[in-house]
Amino acid sequence: MTSTLIRVALLVSAALFAIGVTGVLLRRNAIVVFLCVELMLNAVNLSLVAFSRLLGIDGQIIVFFVMAVAAAEAAVGLAIIIAVFRHYEDVDVDRFDLLKW
Amino acid sequence: MSGASDVAGQVGYLRALLPEIVLTVSALVVLLVDVFQRGEHRGPSGSSVRWLSVIGVLLAAAANVTLISLGPAGPDALVALDGFRVLANFIILGATLLGLLFAFDYLKREGLEIGEFYALLLLASVGMMILSGAQDLVLIFLGLEMMSISVYVLTAFNREDPRSAEAGLKYFLIGAFASAFFIYGVALLYGATGTTHLVRMASVLSHGHPGLLTAGGAGLLLIGFGFKVSAVPFHAWAPDAYQGAPTPVTGYMASGVKAAAMLALFRVLWVSLGSVQGYWHGTIWWLAVLTMVVPNLVALVQDDVKRMLAYSSVAHAGYLLVGVAAGGPLGRGAALFYLVVYTLMTVGAFAVVYVVAGKGDRHSHLADFRGLGWRRPWLAGALGIFLLSLAGFPPTGGFVGKLYLLRAAVGSHQPGLAVILVLTSLVAYYYYLRVVWKMYFEDAPADVPEPDVTGRAFRFGAVLCVAGILVAGLVPGPAVDAAGSAGLTGASAPSVDESVASTAPGARQDAKPRTHPRRAAARAQE
Numbered sequence: 001m002t003s004t005l006i007r008v009a010l011l012v013s014a015a016l017f018a019i020g021v022t023g024v025l026l027r028r029n030a031i032v033v034f035l036c037v038e039l040m041l042n043a044v045n046l047s048l049v050a051f052s053r054l055l056g057i058d059g060q061i062i063v064f065f066v067m068a069v070a071a072a073e074a075a076v077g078l079a080i081i082i083a084v085f086r087h088y089e090d091v092d093v094d095r096f097d098l099l100k101w
Numbered sequence: 102m103s104g105a106s107d108v109a110g111q112v113g114y115l116r117a118l119l120p121e122i123v124l125t126v127s128a129l130v131v132l133l134v135d136v137f138q139r140g141e142h143r144g145p146s147g148s149s150v151r152w153l154s155v156i157g158v159l160l161a162a163a164a165n166v167t168l169i170s171l172g173p174a175g176p177d178a179l180v181a182l183d184g185f186r187v188l189a190n191f192i193i194l195g196a197t198l199l200g201l202l203f204a205f206d207y208l209k210r211e212g213l214e215i216g217e218f219y220a221l222l223l224l225a226s227v228g229m230m231i232l233s234g235a236q237d238l239v240l241i242f243l244g245l246e247m248m249s250i251s252v253y254v255l256t257a258f259n260r261e262d263p264r265s266a267e268a269g270l271k272y273f274l275i276g277a278f279a280s281a282f283f284i285y286g287v288a289l290l291y292g293a294t295g296t297t298h299l300v301r302m303a304s305v306l307s308h309g310h311p312g313l314l315t316a317g318g319a320g321l322l323l324i325g326f327g328f329k330v331s332a333v334p335f336h337a338w339a340p341d342a343y344q345g346a347p348t349p350v351t352g353y354m355a356s357g358v359k360a361a362a363m364l365a366l367f368r369v370l371w372v373s374l375g376s377v378q379g380y381w382h383g384t385i386w387w388l389a390v391l392t393m394v395v396p397n398l399v400a401l402v403q404d405d406v407k408r409m410l411a412y413s414s415v416a417h418a419g420y421l422l423v424g425v426a427a428g429g430p431l432g433r434g435a436a437l438f439y440l441v442v443y444t445l446m447t448v449g450a451f452a453v454v455y456v457v458a459g460k461g462d463r464h465s466h467l468a469d470f471r472g473l474g475w476r477r478p479w480l481a482g483a484l485g486i487f488l489l490s491l492a493g494f495p496p497t498g499g500f501v502g503k504l505y506l507l508r509a510a511v512g513s514h515q516p517g518l519a520v521i522l523v524l525t526s527l528v529a530y531y532y533y534l535r536v537v538w539k540m541y542f543e544d545a546p547a548d549v550p551e552p553d554v555t556g557r558a559f560r561f562g563a564v565l566c567v568a569g570i571l572v573a574g575l576v577p578g579p580a581v582d583a584a585g586s587a588g589l590t591g592a593s594a595p596s597v598d599e600s601v602a603s604t605a606p607g608a609r610q611d612a613k614p615r616t617h618p619r620r621a622a623a624r625a626q627e
Contacts, residue, residue: 024278040281044288051292062239069246073277076250080257080269087263
């Protein structure tokens, strides 16, 4: 019973991760791209929690680290997005083309 | 685990982490002093902040020297205590010191003298030291993030410049993307082995039958690291981020960030995944080849020297990956020695570029270097030495480093890597020598802007770099010995039957007893 549950959780987590990757690669709005990265991190959290049903408490503790890191990343990332917005009045990543070869 | 020098108890832990602690404290002191000095008014920070951060780095280096005499940490230690970590710390602290010295002039010129810059630089270095010294994947992740988040901010530090903000955004989005891959790899490896500790993971993997989870975890870890060390095909962010970032930060990113991530990659692969080489060795081989070939070809057509150097630094990640692919004490020593030299020459080259580029970093085009050899002989001489060393001419350190990498590649029975390294280095001669040609054999037109006057800190840093490169090239012995004897905790010979046969039949990997790196390496690095 437990192992079925874990398998389902792992599959859902893999699917969420894949959705996140697809979103990062396809979406062009910087904020949506960033949301997709957060989705990937939360997919990882789900599989960590699922694994810790089998392997002990470690996985759940790692989740807290991941959440803390995600929060720090969000703070810095949104600040950078605002800094970019001030220059371009836009957050579409295709429009940032000062740096091209 | 017995003896007076062993790490045991609370005090022992503190001693083993002394460099990181010293550097963290000095970053906080820098922040506090800056806040109290500036108070309400928004002006440039005082000069005491700069010198406090330099002193912090020097103190951390002194603390790092004390690590040499500490015994190996226990088997469960989260942070390793071996020659590999000590040397890695010296490389990182050296990159930080040079980054600081070269930043002074630049920040003054661009009106960016803000205390947070120094604090962020120091905190990024703490992250790097944790990253390259940690023996647990979770701690490696935390070090990686501490480094990356600080460097995102540093990249976007010049808020007035749209290029800086844009570079910061690109670096941030790609970096966060890579971190997600990395931590997913950690989660899968945790699921496969039940531990995140590198040494324990190695023993689990060498006894069990690694399956899909291990393969997936190793692959995702490689993707995450691939982004961080800017290996092709995960390098697309690097030229943009390097070009847009404030130039001293670029030098720091190209040296410190790359060094720390490369050394962590080395540790993770050869310590925890050493017994499942079949899963990753072929991938690393191809990453190394692609990373040597592609950026060297693209750099040929770059007309902007800063961007050309950015591609050159991506290509150097390929040379370093040769050391990682070789593995063993030889590959380890080659990678460490090359990182020492590479740090000196890259940081130095980027620093000269910002001096020539002038205010706002506007004039870094190849044409702006015309006649520099006659207008500013010292500056051009320094840049010439950096470029010749990057290209790998004798008698510079870059030549010895490449030779050492070649020996590692041949010694681990991978002559293909050695051949590609030589060929791509020959291709690279063209774009390095093109700058030297412009500096010495073309006349400057009347309207070429005059480069800045350099300050004392800059000159001191440049002399350090040049001296280090020449010493490493002329008397490489002590540094090579120190790098070659740097032990790596838990790097053990994989049993033959378990290493899945694939491309190369594994590097020579013998568990050497830990030997202390000599002080000479410390001196060469400082």
